[in-house]
Amino acid sequence: MRYYQLGNGDTGRLVVSTGESLYDLTAAKPRLQSFRDLLSAASVAERSPDDVATRHVDAEHELAPNEVDAARTVPVHADEVWAAGVTYQISEAARREESDTPDMYLDVYDADRPEIFLKSTPSRTVGPGEEVGIRGDSEWDVPEPELGIVLYDGRTVGYTIGNDMSSRSIEGQNPLYLPQAKVYDRCCAIGPSVVTDIADPHSLDLSMTIHRDGECVYSGETNTGEMVRTCEELVDCYTAHNAVPELAVLLTGTSLVPDDGFTLRENDEVDIEIERIGTLHNTVTTV
Template identity: 80%
Template sequence: MQYHQLDGDDTGRLVVSTERGLYDLTAAKAQLRSFRDLASAASVAGVLPDEIAARHVREENEIARERVEADHTVPVTADEVWAAGVTYKMSEEAREQESDTPDMYLNVYDAERPEVFFKATPSRTVGPGERVGIRADSDWDVPEPELGIVLYEGETVGYTIGNDMSSRSIEGQNPLYLPQAKVYDRCCSLGPSVVTDVEDPHSLTLSMSIHRDGDCVYSDETNTGEMVRTCEELVSYYTAHNTVPELAVLLTGTPLVPDEGFTLREDDHIDIEIEGIGTLSNPVTTV
C-alpha cells in the first residue's frame, strides 16, 4: 500500500492508496493521523501496517486525488534521517572528481564497511513542493536522488524517495567538512509517499530531471539494481551498536550525479521519480 500525510489542519491526516482508490484513514480512526501512528499500532498488534490500514478503509472516506496532491506533506516525520554514501559506481567516481583525496572514496566503495552518516532532523527536512536549500557559502551544489528505507524501531516497514542535497565544493575541500556539506537548513526532502509493498527494492527504475527557466538542464535514469550494497546490509550497519530512534529513514546512496561544472541555482526545479513510489518535486532556494 501507499501512504500520504496531509497538511492543512492542526493535527494532520493519513491517507492510504489502494487499488480501489484513496481513503482517509483518520476519518475512520482518529488515532491514525500519521504514518508513525500506523506503524506504532501495527507494532503493538504484532501485524504489518497494511493490515491495520485495511481494517479502516471505508468507502464513505474516499478522498479525491486532487486533495491529496494539493495537501500532501512529508510522508513520514522521521526522528532522524541518515544516509549511505558511495554505494553506486557513479557516486564513487563523482566524489573522486571533487576531492583532493580521491583514493578514500574508492576504498569505501570496495570496503566491507559502508559509509553511513547522519543527514537531517525533522526541522531540516522538507516535503513535496517545498523548497530545498543550497548553501550561500557554496558555489557547487547538487541534488542526490536516493531510495529511502523507512524504519520503525529498527525494522524496515516501507520505502520512500529522498533528496540528499549536497555541497560538493565544501566536501571537496576536505572530507572532514562532510557534515557542513550535508547537514544544514532544508538539506533533505522526502516524499511523496511511503510504500510498504515494494517487491524488490533492488530493481526499481530511478530518474531525475532538473528544470531552469522552463528548460530541462539535466535528465538521466538508472536502476537501483546498480547499487553495490543491499538494503539489508545498510540497515544492519546503521542499527549496529546504535540506539536508533522510533522512526527513521535511511537513504541508500545516489546513482545519478550531474556532470562536473553543473551547479543548482535559485528557483531551479528538481523532479525525482522512483518506480512504484511516485515523483518528489522541489524548487530550490538559497539558505
Template identity: 65%
Template sequence: MRYYRLDDGSDDRLIADDGDAAYDLTAVKPRLDDFGDLAAAADIAETGVDELAIHLTADAPAIDFAPEDAALPIVPEEVWAAGVTYEISEEAREAESGMPEMYLDVYGAERPEIFFKATPSRTVGPGEAIGVRGDSSWNVPEPELGIVLYDGEIVGYTIGNDVSSRSIEGENPLYLPQAKVYDRCCSLGPCVVSAEAIGDPHDLTMSMTIDRDGETLYEDETSTAKMARTCETLVDYWTAHNAVPELGVLLTGTSLVPEEGFTLSPEDEVSISIESIGRLENTVIEV
C-alpha cells in the first residue's frame, strides 16, 4: 500500500493507494491526515498499517488522485542520515576531503556514520524547491532510500534527497553540520510505502536525473543491493543509547554521485526514482 498526503488548501488528507484505487482515509477517520497518524493508530491497535488501512477502505470513498498532486507525505520530528554506506560515496568523500583516510576508516568500520539531517521546517515535499547554500561552490543532490520509523520500529519507506554542500564539508570534516543542515536541505516523498509492501529494501533499483534548461546533465541508476550495511543495522545504531522521536526518518546513503566539478544551480530540476515507491521531483533555489 502507498500512502500520500493531499493538501487541498484547507485540510490535509491521507490517501491510501492499493494499486487499483485511491481511498480518502481522512473521510472516515478525520484525525488521520498523514501517515504518522496512521502509524500511531496501528501501534495502539497492535496491528500493521496496511491491515488497518484495508479495514478503513471498506468505508472510505475512492477518489481521483494523481501522485503529482501529493504533498510532503509525513512531517517527521527529525530526519537523520547515514553516510559512506556505498563504495562510490566513500570514494567521492575521499576526493572532496583534505583528510581522505577518515572516510575509508568509516566505510570499513563496524560503527556507521549517523548524523542529524533536518527538522520539519527544513524539509520539503514533492514539487517544492530544495535549497543550495549561497556560500558553497559545490552543491549536489544525494538520492537515498528513506526508512520511516514509528517509536524506533520500521513501518515504511520513502525517497529522500540529502542535499549537500561538498565544498564546505571538504574544507574540514568538522563543518559537516553546516554542509548538511540548512533551509530546504532535505526533501521527502512522494509517498510512504509500508514495510510489508516493500518486502526486501536491499534489492531496489534507484535512479536520478538532473535537468537544466531542458537538457539532461546527469542520468544514472544503481541498486540498494550495493549498500555495505543493512537497514536494520543502521536503525540499530541510530536508536542505540539515543532518545529517538516518535516519528522519524533515517536516510540510508547514496550510490549516485555526479562527477567531480558538477554543481547544482538555481532552477535545475532533480528527479529521483526508487522501485516500488515512485518518483520525487524538486526544483532548486539558492538559500
C-alpha cells in the first residue's frame, strides 16, 4: 500500500492508496493522524500496518486525487534521516572527481564497511512541493536522488524517495567538511509517499530531471539494481551499536549525478521519480 500525509500538526491526516482509490484514514479513525500513528497501532496490535489500515478503509471517506496532491507533506516525520555514501559506481567516480583526496572514495566503495552518516533532522527536512536549499557559501550544488528505507524500531517498514542535497565544492575541499556539505537548512526532501509492499527494492527504475526557466537542463535514469550494497546490509550497519530513534529514514546512496559543469540555481525544479513510489517535486532556493 502507498501512504501519504496531508497537512501538519494537529490538522494532519493520513491517507492510504489501495492502488485503485484513496482513502482518508484519519476521518475513519481520528487517532491515525500520521504514518507514525499507524505504525504504533500496528505494533500494539501485532499486525502489519497494511492490515490495520485495511480495517479502516471506508468508501465514505474516499478522496479525489487532486485533494491529495494539493495537500501532501512529508509522508513520514522521521526523528532522523541518515544516508549511505558511495553505494553506486557513478557516485564513487563523482566523489573522486571533486576531491583532492580521491583514493579514499574508491576505498569506501570496495570496503566491507559502508559509509553511513547523519543527514537531516525534522526541522531541516522538507516535503513534496517545498523548496530545497543550496548554501549561500557554496559554488557547486547538486541534488542526489536516492531510494529511502523507512525504519520503525530499527526494522524496515517501507520505502520512500529522498533528495540528498549536497555542496560538492565544500565536500571537495576536504572530506572533513562533509557535515557542512550535507547538513544545513532545507538539505533534504522526502516524499511523496511511503510504500509498504515493495518485495524487491533492488529492481526499481529511478529517474531525475531538472528544469530551468521551462527548459530541461538535466535528465537521467538508472535502476536500484546498480547499487553495490543491499538495503539489508545498509540497515544492519546503521542499526549496529547505534541508539536508533523510533522512526527513521535511511537513504541508500546517490544513483544519478549531473555532469561536473552543472550546478543548481535558484528556482530550478527537481523531479525524482522511483517506480511504484511516485515523483518527488521540489524547487530550489538559496539558504
